[in-house]
Amino acid sequence: MRLWKIPDQVIRLGILLIIAVAVLVVVRIKFVPESFGELGHYRADAVTVVASQKAGYGGWQICVECHDAEGEAKRTSYHRTLSCEVCHGPSAEHANDYEAQTPVIPRARGEVCLYCHAYLPSRPTGFPQIIERLHNPLKPCIGCHDPHDPTPPEIPEACSGCHAQIARTKAVSHHGSLACETCHEVAPEHRESPRAFVPKKPTAREFCGQCHARGADSPIEIPRVELSSHGERYLCWQCHYPHFPES
C-alpha cells in the first residue's frame, strides 16, 4: 500500500539528490581550504605560498647591470629580442649573489641554438634556419657565431662562396683560367645585396669575339672562329655554355 502516489523514478531522483547534497556538505566541511573565499573565489593563503617561492628567472634587465658587454653586444644584434636566460637558464639566484649559482653556458653544438634555428617547415619563411647536418657540421656553432651578436661571421669574399656550382663547373672547363670578372662586371655591393646590385653579363657576340675571333688580338693560342659566319644570327651562349664551353 502506498501513502502517496509518488512515481518510482521520482523517488530514485530524490535519493540521488540527497546523496549529492550530503557529498557537497562533506566536501565543504572536510576538503575546502580554510582561507577559501576570504579574498574572492580562491584560496587566500595561495598568495603567501606563491610569494614565498624562490624566483627562478631574474630578467635580462638585471643581468646587463653587471654584464654590460654582453648586453651591449646583444642590444642591436639579431638576438636583441632574446632574454639572456633563454640560453643561460634561470639565473635569479646568480643575479642576487653571483657566487651562489653559476648559470649554464650552452657551448656544445646544437644544445640551444637548434631549438630555434633547426629547419622546420612550420617556421615562418624568412626566419633564419639551417639544416644541422649540412651547416658546417662537427664544429660548435659558437666557433663561428658570437651568441650575443650572431651576425654571420663574414660575407663570402669569393664568388664561389655563393655561386659554388658555377665556380666548380668553370674550374674544370676550357675557361678554367678566366676570372669571373673577365666576363662579368660586378659592383662590390653585389656581395652584400646581390639582388639590388646585379652584375652585368655579356650581351653581344663581339664580347666572345675579343678572344675567339679570327685575327683577334689574344696573347695566347686559343681556338678561333670566323665571327661573321660562325653560328651567325645566334648569341654564342645559345650554343656554348660560357662556364663550360665545348666545341
Ligand code: HEC
Ligand atoms: C651583481 C652582478 C651580476 C649580476 C646581476 C649577474 N651576474 Fe653573471 N656574473 C657576475 C660575475 C662577477 C661573474 C663571474 C663569476 C665567476 O667568474 O665566478 C658572472 C658570471 C656569469 C656567467 C659566466 C659563468 C661562467 O661559468 O663563467 C654567466 C653566463 C652569467 N654570469 C650570466 C648572468 C645572467 C644570465 C644574469 C642575469 C640573470 C647575470 N649573470 C647577472 C656578476 C653578475
Ligand code: HEC
Ligand atoms: C643565444 C643564446 C644566448 C643568449 C641570448 C645570451 N647568451 Fe651569454 N652566452 C651564450 C653562449 C653560447 C656563451 C659561451 C660563449 C663562448 O664560450 O664563446 C655565452 C657566454 C656568456 C658569458 C660568459 C662570457 C665568458 O667569456 O666567460 C656571460 C657573462 C654571458 N654569456 C652573459 C649573457 C648575458 C648578460 C646575456 C643577456 C644580455 C646573454 N649572455 C645572452 C649564449 C647566450
Ligand code: HEC
Ligand atoms: C629563442 C630562440 C633563439 C635561440 C635559442 C637562438 N636564436 Fe639565433 N636568432 C633568433 C632570432 C629571433 C633571430 C633574428 C631573426 C630575424 O631577425 O628575423 C636570430 C638570428 C640569428 C642569426 C642571424 C641570421 C641572419 O639572418 O643572418 C644567427 C647566425 C643566429 N641567430 C645564430 C644563433 C646561434 C649560433 C644560437 C645558439 C648560440 C642561436 N642563434 C640561438 C632566435 C634564437
Ligand code: HEC
Ligand atoms: C664554420 C663556421 C660556422 C659554423 C660552425 C656554424 N655556422 Fe652558421 N653560418 C656560417 C656562415 C659563414 C653563415 C653565412 C653564410 C651561409 O648562410 O652559409 C652562417 C649562417 C647561419 C645562419 C643564417 C642562415 C640564413 O639563412 O640566414 C644561421 C641561423 C646559422 N648560421 C646558425 C648556426 C647554428 C645554429 C650553428 C650550429 C649548429 C652554426 N650556424 C654553425 C658559419 C658557421
Ligand code: HEC
Ligand atoms: C653573398 C653571395 C654572393 C656573392 C659573394 C656573389 N654573388 Fe652573384 N649573385 C648572388 C645572388 C643571390 C644572385 C641572384 C640570383 C638570382 O636572382 O637567382 C646573384 C646573381 C649573379 C649574377 C646573375 C645576374 C643576372 O642577371 O642573372 C651574376 C652574373 C653574378 N651573380 C656574378 C657574380 C660574380 C662574378 C661574383 C664574384 C665577383 C658574385 N656574383 C658574387 C649572390 C652572390
Ligand code: HEC
Ligand atoms: C667566358 C665568360 C664568362 C666567365 C669567365 C664567367 N661567366 Fe658567368 N656568364 C657568362 C655569360 C655569357 C652568361 C649569360 C648566359 C646566358 O644568359 O645564358 C653568364 C651568366 C652567369 C650567371 C647567370 C646565369 C646562370 O648560369 O646562373 C651567373 C650567376 C654567372 N654567370 C656567374 C659567374 C661566375 C660566378 C663566374 C666565375 C666562377 C662566371 N660567371 C664566369 C659568361 C661568363
Ligand code: HEC
Ligand atoms: C679572355 C679571353 C676569352 C673570352 C672573352 C672568351 N674565351 Fe672562350 N676560351 C678562352 C680560352 C683561353 C680557352 C681555352 C683554350 C684551350 O683550352 O686551349 C677558351 C675556350 C673556349 C671554347 C672551347 C674550344 C674547345 O677547344 O673545345 C669555346 C667553345 C669557347 N671558349 C667559347 C667562348 C664563348 C662562347 C665566349 C663568350 C661567352 C668566350 N669563349 C669568351 C678565352 C676566352
Ligand code: HEC
Ligand atoms: C648555332 C650554334 C653556335 C653558335 C651560335 C656559336 N657556336 Fe661556336 N661552335 C658550334 C659548334 C657546333 C662547334 C664545333 C664545330 C665547329 O668547329 O664548327 C663550335 C666550335 C667553336 C669553337 C672551337 C673551334 C675550334 O677550332 O676548336 C669556338 C672557339 C667557338 N665555337 C666559339 C664561338 C663563339 C665565340 C661564338 C659567338 C661569336 C660561337 N662559337 C657561336 C656552335 C655554335
